[in-house]
Structure formats: structure tokens, C-alpha cells
Amino acid sequence: MYLNREEEKILQGEYGEAQRLAMKILCALGDFFKAERLIKIESAHISGVSYKTGGDALIEVLERFVKGETKILVASTLNPSGMDLDRWREMGVTEGFAQKQSEIIKIYKAMGILDLCSCIPYELGNVAKLGDHISFSESSAVTFMNSFFGAYTNRESGLSALASAIVGKTPEYGIHLPENRMPEILVELDAELNNPTDYGLLGYSIGKSFGSKIPLLHKVPSIDLQQAKQLSAAMAASGSVPLFYIRNYEERKFEKEHPEKVIFDQKKLKALREDFAPTSQPDIVMVGCPHTSLSILKKISETLVSPVSNQTKLWIFTSRPIKLMAESMGYTQKIERMGGKIFCDTCPVVCPIPRFDLALTDSIKAAHYLPTMSKIESASLPLEDCLKIAMGGKV
Ligand code: F3S
Numbered sequence: 001m002y003l004n005r006e007e008e009k010i011l012q013g014e015y016g017e018a019q020r021l022a023m024k025i026l027c028a029l030g031d032f033f034k035a036e037r038l039i040k041i042e043s044a045h046i047s048g049v050s051y052k053t054g055g056d057a058l059i060e061v062l063e064r065f066v067k068g069e070t071k072i073l074v075a076s077t078l079n080p081s082g083m084d085l086d087r088w089r090e091m092g093v094t095e096g097f098a099q100k101q102s103e104i105i106k107i108y109k110a111m112g113i114l115d116l117c118s119c120i121p122y123e124l125g126n127v128a129k130l131g132d133h134i135s136f137s138e139s140s141a142v143t144f145m146n147s148f149f150g151a152y153t154n155r156e157s158g159l160s161a162l163a164s165a166i167v168g169k170t171p172e173y174g175i176h177l178p179e180n181r182m183p184e185i186l187v188e189l190d191a192e193l194n195n196p197t198d199y200g201l202l203g204y205s206i207g208k209s210f211g212s213k214i215p216l217l218h219k220v221p222s223i224d225l226q227q228a229k230q231l232s233a234a235m236a237a238s239g240s241v242p243l244f245y246i247r248n249y250e251e252r253k254f255e256k257e258h259p260e261k262v263i264f265d266q267k268k269l270k271a272l273r274e275d276f277a278p279t280s281q282p283d284i285v286m287v288g289c290p291h292t293s294l295s296i297l298k299k300i301s302e303t304l305v306s307p308v309s310n311q312t313k314l315w316i317f318t319s320r321p322i323k324l325m326a327e328s329m330g331y332t333q334k335i336e337r338m339g340g341k342i343f344c345d346t347c348p349v350v351c352p353i354p355r356f357d358l359a360l361t362d363s364i365k366a367a368h369y370l371p372t373m374s375k376i377e378s379a380s381l382p383l384e385d386c387l388k389i390a391m392g393g394k395v
Pocket of ligand 1: 119289
């Protein structure tokens with residue numbers, strides 16, 4: 001990969017060890033993917049925050065960066081950590097874990113990275129304009145930013161996004177190049193999607209069947225924020241789809257033909273609903289993958305007309321700023337009065353969740369990951385049904 005004089009100097013360590021290390025990572029990545037050069041980025045979003053997933057190795061790596069007072073060059077935000085930074089005891093997190101997790105956050109903050117600890121940075125100000133190059137490493141946010149903002153980001157790792165934040169650049173390869181952003185399959189919708197969870201099932205089916213291929217969705221009647229979040233998250237979890245298009249909203253004509261055309265019909269939707277449906281009573285209901293929006297906290301506070309049952313816990317995950325807004329509107333107080341808990345800074349998958357037999361969630365991504373990441377059986381239903389069950393309704 002070609003480096004200009006300034007970039008060469010960084011690689012030679014003229015601006016310090018952390019910059020050198022970050023540039024070395026970007027060069028290795030660029031050389032591997034045959035990038036020709038580095039390009040400037042507007043912002044970054046960094047995953048690899050939870051002590052549960054990173055362990056002591058994460059702290060050791062971060063300590064190498066933080067030496068010499070490294071500061072990031074572009075606005076950057078953090079993905080969820082392994083615990084609610086205030087209420088971790090209520091989550092069953094141990095003192096030892098909490099101490100390590102706080103250390104990780106402290107290091108990131110020392111570099112100037114905003115500790116939003118959320119996977120929906122796009123609802124919290126880390127946004128982009130059409131064509132902006134960014135470096136994001138949360139897969140659901142990558143797909144969301146590429147597809148709905150028209151930003152350009154590869155699916156970065158936590159380390160490469162951090163290196164990009166430090167240098168302010170990323171290697172130009174993959175879907176930073178317009179020619180690699182063409183749709184590769186046409187997915188025609190012939191099913192009635194009734195709620196965001198159904199959009200998650202559509203995303204799950206596409207990711208599972210087509211891996212990292214870029215789909216063009218056809219005949220999607222409408223899409224709102226919640227549907228878009230679930231679709232992006234599920235597609236990026238069952239596969240590694242970094243970008244999709246919805247034909248209804250596209251003014252562009254794509255050059256390539258679409259040799260592969262598949263139909264997502266009512267039969268497929270029904271089969272997937274059945275696959276994810278619970279077959280026994282859950283002992284925890286989890287909402288907030290991706291992190292819950294303010295409008296959903298309002299909806300939950302209105303839907304909880306009776307207390308959460310003694311047999312079930314209701315845990316809701318969101319970002320601290322959204323919880324604060326919900327507090328000012330009284331939603332948080334109502335939900336917690338009814339027995340639900342709203343946790344911030346963490347998520348259902350990256351917290352060291354205590355032992356439960358069956359977790360029910362409205363998120364297909366969470367249902368997909370919980371058995372492997374947390375060793376908990378999972379099932380998924382739309383939000384309204386999850387809340388009914390949390391209030392004591394039978395499966
Ligand atoms: Fe976010 Fe965690 Fe789900 S990072 S998308 S809530 S797995």
C-alpha cells in the first residue's frame with residue numbers, strides 16, 4: 001500500500017509509539033486486502049469493550065495504545081461494555097469483573113473516545129452523510145450506516161477501528177470502493193412483515209443463505225427505524241452482510257444484472273417464526289438488541305399495565321443518554337415500578353449474564369447469539385408478546 005511522507009513518518013514512530021502501532025495495523029490490513037492507499041475517515045465506532053469478550057488480553061493491548069497519551073483524531077464512540085457501569089451489582093456482576101471493566105472504559109476515555117457504550121451510535125450523534133468514509137466495528141451499526149446513511153465502512157474489528165480513530169484514516173478496499181457496493185442478489189418480498197421482529201427474520205434468512213453478498217430488497221412496502229434496526233442486526237449476525245438496498249427508495253440504476261433472485265414468502269416467514277417461537281415458559285425477557293430507542297421505552301411503559309410476574313425477569317438494555325431522556329419523561333420510573341429493569345452501557349449478549357433457563361427476546365440477533373455467547377437457550381417473539389409473557393402470560 002502506498003504511504004505518503006506524513007504516513008511514512010507515522011510508521012517510523014516520529015509521532016509516538018501508539019501512532020506507529022496504529023499505522024502498522026492499518027498497513028497490515030491494507031497490504032492483506034491489496035488496498036492502494038489510505039483514505040480519511042469522518043468518525044469511528046469501536047467494539048471490543050466488554051471484559052467478557054476481551055478478557056485481560058484486551059487490557060494489555062489497550063495499555064500499549066494509551067502509553068504516551070494517545071489521542072484519537074476523529075470523533076469516536078464505544079460499543080456496549082460488559083455491565084451497567086452504575087448498577088452492575090443488580091446484574092449479578094462480580095467485583096473482580098467490574099474492576100476490570102472500569103479499567104477498560106478508563107483507557108478508552110483517556111484516548112478521547114466517548115463512552116456512550118451503545119450499539120446505536122447513529123441515534124446518539126455519531127452519524128454520517130451520504131458518501132462519508134467512516135470506520136465502524138459493530139456489525140449491526142455497519143449495516144445500518146452503509147444502508148440507511150449511505151456511509152462507506154467495511155466491517156471493522158475493534159482493533160482496526162481503534163487504529164483508524166488514532167490515525168484518522170482507513171485502507172481503501174472492500175466497500176469503500178463504489179464498484180464493490182453493487183447488489184449481488186435480488187430478494188423479492190412476498191410476505192407480510194407485521195413488526196420489527198419479522199424484519200429480523202427476513203434479515204436472518206438473507207444472512208444465513210447468502211453470507212456476505214449484498215442484497216437488493218424488492219417490494220418492501222415501508223421501513224421505519226425499529227424495522228431497520230432489526231433487519232440490519234439480524235442480517236449482519238446470521239451472515240456478514242455489510243450493506244443492502246431497498247429498491248423502493250433507490251433512485252440509482254445498478255449496472256449489474258441480478259443472476260440470483262430469491263423470494264421470501266409467507267411460508268418461509270411462518271417456518272422461521274415457528275423455529276424461533278418459545279416452547280416453554282421463559283424465566284427472563286430481554287429487550288434491547290440493538291439498544292432500545294426512546295420511542296420503544298415509551299411503548300413499554302404504556303404496555304406494562306400489570307407488574308412483571310414473579311417467575312420472569314424483564315431486562316431492557318439501552319444507552320445512558322436514552323435512559324436519561326426516558327427518565328425525564330417518566331417512562332423509566334413507570335417501567336421500574338412495574339418490576340422491569342433498564343440497564344445501560346451493556347447488552348444482553350456481552351454482559352456475563354447469570355444462569356437462566358430460557359431467555360425470550362424480540363431480537364433475532366440476540367436469540368441467535370445467546371446460546372453460544374451466554375450458554376442460555378433463547379426464543380424470539382414480537383415485543384408485545386414478550387411483554388405479555390413478562391406480565392405472566394402463558395407461552
Ligand atoms: Fe447491540 Fe449487543 Fe445486540 S451490541 S446489536 S445489543 S448483541
